[in-house]
Amino acid sequence: MRVLLVEDDEMIGRSLKQALEGAGWSADWVRDGELAQSALADGDYTCVLLDLGLPRQDGTEVLRRARERGDATPVLVLTARDGLDDRIHSLDLGADDYLRKPFEFRELLARMRAVVRRRDGAAHSLIGGSTLQLDLTTREVVSGGAREALTAREFALLHALLERPGAILSREQLENRIYGWGEEVTSNAIDVLIHGMRRKLGAESIRNVRGLGWRVVA
Amino acid sequence: MSPALSGTRWWRPRSLRTQLLFWLVTLHLVAAALTAWFTFVAYGDLVHNALDEQMRLVADSYAGGDPPRSPHPLDAEAAVTRGAFVVQLWSADGRTLRASSWPPLAAVPLHPEPGFSDANTGVHPHSHWRVFTAEAGPRADQPRVQVLQNEDYRRRRTMRRALLEGLPIALLLPLALLILWIIVSAASRSLRAVARDVASQDERSPTELSLARVPDEIAPLVHAFNHLLSRVRNAFATQRRFVQDAAHELRTPMAAIGLQIENLRAHVPAGEATERFNQLEAGVTRAQHLIEQLLSLSRQDAPGRATSREPVDIEALLRESVSQLMVLADARRVDIGFEGRVAPMVMAPPAELRSVFDNLIDNALRYAPEGGVVDVRLHAAEGHAVVDVLDNGPGIPGSSMGRVFDRFFRVPGAPAGGSGLGLAIARTAAERHGLRIELRNREDGSGLMARVHLPPPTAPLTPP
Numbered sequence: 040m041r042v043l044l045v046e047d048d049e050m051i052g053r054s055l056k057q058a059l060e061g062a063g064w065s066a067d068w069v070r071d072g073e074l075a076q077s078a079l080a081d082g083d084y085t086c087v088l089l090d091l092g093l094p095r096q097d098g099t100e101v102l103r104r105a106r107e108r109g110d111a112t113p114v115l116v117l118t119a120r121d122g123l124d125d126r127i128h129s130l131d132l133g134a135d136d137y138l139r140k141p142f143e144f145r146e147l148l149a150r151m152r153a154v155v156r157r158r159d160g161a162a163h164s165l166i167g168g169s170t171l172q173l174d175l176t177t178r179e180v181v182s183g184g185a186r187e188a189l190t191a192r193e194f195a196l197l198h199a200l201l202e203r204p205g206a207i208l209s210r211e212q213l214e215n216r217i218y219g220w221g222e223e224v225t226s227n228a229i230d231v232l233i234h235g236m237r238r239k240l241g242a243e244s245i246r247n248v249r250g251l252g253w254r255v256v257a
Numbered sequence: 258m259s260p261a262l263s264g265t266r267w268w269r270p271r272s273l274r275t276q277l278l279f280w281l282v283t284l285h286l287v288a289a290a291l292t293a294w295f296t297f298v299a300y301g302d303l304v305h306n307a308l309d310e311q312m313r314l315v316a317d318s319y320a321g322g323d324p325p326r327s328p329h330p331l332d333a334e335a336a337v338t339r340g341a342f343v344v345q346l347w348s349a350d351g352r353t354l355r356a357s358s359w360p361p362l363a364a365v366p367l368h369p370e371p372g373f374s375d376a377n378t379g380v381h382p383h384s385h386w387r388v389f390t391a392e393a394g395p396r397a398d399q400p401r402v403q404v405l406q407n408e409d410y411r412r413r414r415t416m417r418r419a420l421l422e423g424l425p426i427a428l429l430l431p432l433a434l435l436i437l438w439i440i441v442s443a444a445s446r447s448l449r450a451v452a453r454d455v456a457s458q459d460e461r462s463p464t465e466l467s468l469a470r471v472p473d474e475i476a477p478l479v480h481a482f483n484h485l486l487s488r489v490r491n492a493f494a495t496q497r498r499f500v501q502d503a504a505h506e507l508r509t510p511m512a513a514i515g516l517q518i519e520n521l522r523a524h525v526p527a528g529e530a531t532e533r534f535n536q537l538e539a540g541v542t543r544a545q546h547l548i549e550q551l552l553s554l555s556r557q558d559a560p561g562r563a564t565s566r567e568p569v570d571i572e573a574l575l576r577e578s579v580s581q582l583m584v585l586a587d588a589r590r591v592d593i594g595f596e597g598r599v600a601p602m603v604m605a606p607p608a609e610l611r612s613v614f615d616n617l618i619d620n621a622l623r624y625a626p627e628g629g630v631v632d633v634r635l636h637a638a639e640g641h642a643v644v645d646v647l648d649n650g651p652g653i654p655g656s657s658m659g660r661v662f663d664r665f666f667r668v669p670g671a672p673a674g675g676s677g678l679g680l681a682i683a684r685t686a687a688e689r690h691g692l693r694i695e696l697r698n699r700e701d702g703s704g705l706m707a708r709v710h711l712p713p714p715t716a717p718l719t720p721p
Contacts, residue, residue, distance in 0.1 A: 048509050054516035061520060092505070119508035120501060141512035141545055144519040207580045248583065249594025250633075251576055256587065 042151070043084045044068045045075040045101065046117070047093050051140075055088070058144050064151075072096025079105050084112050086151050089134070091118045091125060099132055106133040113154040117142070145169070149204075168204040171244060171255055173197050182240050192217050196232055200245065200255045209252040274445040281437050289430050296426075297419040304415040309373060309389070312404045315342045316391040320402040328358035336362070337383045340410030347401040349393065355400055362386070367403055375408065383409050447472055451479060463489060500555045507548045514541055543676075550678040553612060554664070557685050566604045566690075571711065572597045574607065575633055575644065578614045582622060590628045593618075597635040601642035601711050605690035613692060616683035617646045617707045623675050624650035624705065644709040652698035652705045661696060 042064045046052040052068050059066040067082065069075050072093040079087065079101070087105075091098035102114055116129045119140040126137050135154040138147060149168065156165070165172045165181065172181040178194050179186045189197065199208055199216040208216075210229050217232070218224050233245050233253060245253050270276050319326060328344035335341040336359045346356040351367040365376045368390040378384040385408035393401055447470055454466045463486045471479050518538055525534045579595055586593045603610065614633075621631045625648040634645040653661055653668055660666045662684050667677040680694075687694050691712035699706050 048513065050513035051509060051516065054513050054520055057520045058516050061523065119505040119512065140508045141515045144516060205580070205583065207576065207583070209576075248579065249592065250597070251579060251595045254580070254583065 040064050040085045040155075041082065042066050043075070043078055043082065043087045043112075045070075045072075045088065045093065045098065046090045047071060048090070062144075062148055070094070072098065072101045075101045076104060079110060079112065080108070086155055087112050087114045088147075088151075089114055089116050091116060091120065091129065099129060102129065102132045102134060111158065113158045115147075115150060115154055117147075166198075167201040168255070171197075171201065171240065173201050180240065182244070187239060192232060193236060196236065197255075200253065204255055207248050207251045207254045212252065273448075274441050277441045277444075278438065281441070282434060285430065285433055285437070289426050292426050293423045296422045297416075300419040300422050301415040304418050305411065308406065308411055308414070309387070312342060312373075312387070312389040312406060315344065316389050316402045316404045319344055319346065319404075320391045320394060320399075327356050331359045333359070333361070335359075337407050338410065340407050340414065343405040345403040345405070347403065349398055349400060351401050362405060365403075365405060367401055376405070383407060385409060387411060444472065448475060451475060455482070458486075496558075500552065503555070504552050507552070511541070511545050511548060515545070547676040547678075550676040550682065554678055554682055554685075557612075557682060566606055568602045568604055569607050569610055571601050571603055571610075571642070571644065572635055574610055575614055575635060578611060578618055579633060582615065582618050585619065585622045586631070589622060589625070591622050591625050591631055592629070593622065593631045593633070595633045595635075599635060599637050599642050601635075603690070603692070603711055605692075609686045609690060610692075612686045613683045613694070613709065614644065614646075616679040617694070617709070620675065620679050621646050621648035621650070621705070621707070624648050624671070626650060638708075641713055642711040644711065646707045646709075647699060647704060649699075649702065649704040652703055653696065658696065662694075 040063070042059055044052065044056055044059065044066050046055065046068065047070050052070065056066045056068045064085075067078060067084075069078050070093075073095045075087075075089070075093070076096065089098050089102060093101070098116065098118075102116075105112070105114070113135045114133065116126075116134045116137045117140060118125060118129075118137075129137060135157065136150050138150060165174055167173050167181075170182070173179075173194070174181060174186070175198075177186075179188055180193075180197060195217045196213065199213060200206075213229050214224050217229075236245055243256070245255055247253055268279075270279065319328070328346065331341050331343060336343050341358075343357065343359045343362050345354060345358075345362070345365075345367070347354055347367045351369070354363050354367075357363060362378070364378050365386060365388065368374050368376075368388055371390045371392040374388045374390070376386045376388045378386065386405045387408050389404045391402040391404075393399070451466065451471055458464065465483045465486060466479050468476060468479055518534075518541060521534065525531050575595060575597070579593060583593070585591075618631070618633060625631050629649045631649075632645070632647045634647070636643065636645070651671075657666075657668045661668065662680050664681045665677040667675060680696075684694050687709065693710040695708045695710065697706055697708075698704070
């Protein structure tokens with residue numbers, strides 16, 4: 040898995056390259072827009088981490104030209120600016136995601152996985168965080184290296200909760216996702232389902248937030 | 258306007274309108290009084306002289322007669338009230354009154370010198386008389402003629418005439434004052450319009466005042482004001498750029514430090530080194546939090562940001578806010594709960610409302626003890642919607658209650674790694690959009706309750 044790191048800041052560039060290599064990526068680091076342009080044209084990268092404020096050619100320009108060439112490599116924009124305009128502009132130009140500095144390295148890795156997965160479609164059909172994942176093709180849950188088969192409703196429940204790891208879903212939202220139109224839903228159906236899942240995956244796997252609903256810790 | 262209270266001298270009140278009106282009305286009244294006085298005196302003289310002339314003609318008509326005519330008899334009413342001429346015919350030596358048209362006036366003797374004089378027959382008001390004594394005729398036996406007219410009648414007549422002449426001035430005076438008042442009021446109205454324009458300015462994005470309806474005298478002031486506004490706008494733009502640059506310059510090294518810490522993690526040996534490493538990481542996290550708070554504070558201060566108001570569902574907003582802060586709740590093992598009994602809408606920019614509730618909930622999560630409880634409740638109190646954020650932390654000592662909204666103020670001995678800016682940011686954002694934050698220590702146990710009073714949904718929000 041090769042990642043192209045485009046970053047002009049020496050400190051961030053070096054640490055990020057180091058961290059990425061530590062996480063199993065092989066990282067090529069370029070420091071300006073023009074070099075990024077030629078690296079993108081030559082190399083075959085799984086993912087690009089792109090800073091916006093670059094010497095010689097701005098990050099947005101690099102992105103625009105790459106997309107014009109028909110280059111579909113997933114691009115994750117990293118910037119220290121907090122302008123909403125920058126964010127919308129880069130997403131409009133074809134960035135796959137946007138992360139503001141400073142960021143948690145684990146979050147960066149999760150987002151990188153997500154953009155790569157989105158590009159690859161069904162080939163990489165694992166969704167979820169680091170502790171709990173769901174295999175969309177085999178309909179199995181992956182927890183601590185072990186795989187376990189799920190019933191249709193258990194699968195629907197975990198699918199809903201793992202789509203955006205950490206998001207809180209209310210009882211109503213879960214019911215809508217799990218049960219079809221016109222299907223009779225008993226008042227404690229969700230509780231029973233979650234109780235069963237906790238028995239399989241551990242008590243801490245699905246957490247309740249009083250008054251709001253349930254979530255899976257990413 | 259009380260001169261003592263306004264600290265100005267009575268002849269120069271602070272209000273231009275009062276000053277103008279005061280002096281214009283005074284001048285008008287003085288001018289009218291002087292005109293009336295001169296008219297009165299001039300017409301008085303005119304009438305006086307005309308009456309004197311008549312007396313002379315009457316006297317001449319008697320003196321020239323040969324044989325002398327005897328005067329028409331008069332009654333008191335004619336002589337005193339109607340001012341008829343009383344004719345006296347005296348003997349040539351002036352000693353004996355031969356004939357008189359009104360005998361009671363015999364008390365006035367023949368004046369030795371010919372010409373006009375005044376006579377007084379007593380003290381009552383009709384006793385003043387104007388007297389004309391004709392010259393003695395060429396023959397020694399010719400009678401002397403003296404004509405008298407009641408002075409009181411003459412005065413009344415003069416007065417009536419003069420008053421009639423002064424009437425137009427008296428009638429014009431109130432009309433002139435009314436016109437003055439209208440003109441001065443119109444001028445001060447245009448000043449008030451300028452003041453209203455200035456007052457309705459948004460301090461974060463001031464716009465130029467229109468010169469269309471400004472009087473020439475005020476135009477330089479408005480020009481100067483517009484010039485000042487454009488300089489203020491430039492200063493604002495500079496400040497905005499500075500905040501953006503500062504954000505970039507501060508976040509970049511923080512991001513690098515965060516990554517280096519991440520890289521170091523795998524190489525830290527267990528034991529004391531790990532503990533020190535964790536302290537270092539906590540310190541960096543705290544510095545990052547402080548920088549983000551500082552940046553959001555300066556973004557709040559930075560003017561001219563386009564903030565579009567839209568109806569915001571507070572319940573949905575609180576759900577999002579709690580979801581996002583679950584990371585902190587998990588880290589501190591705080592049990593956070595939500596309870597929504599009402600579903601109010603508020604017109605405001607969603608991001609600014611988020612900063613109100615994010616900061617309050619963040620605060621509660623930091624001050625609640627490890628493994629504590631935080632409750633977010635949306636309900637109606639005292640007839641309007643409120644959001645309560647409750648923790649079971651130490652609360653705020655009474656001595657610090659007045660200062661907790663100050664920037665960088667942290668309750669002495671507070672354990673939490675806060676920046677001291679959260680409440681200041683929350684309050685600024687709240688006040689800008691008609692919300693009010695009230696803090697009080699819980700009565701049902703230890704802890705703090707932060708209550709946010711939401712604006713009533715129908716009332717128009719006051720502009721920031």
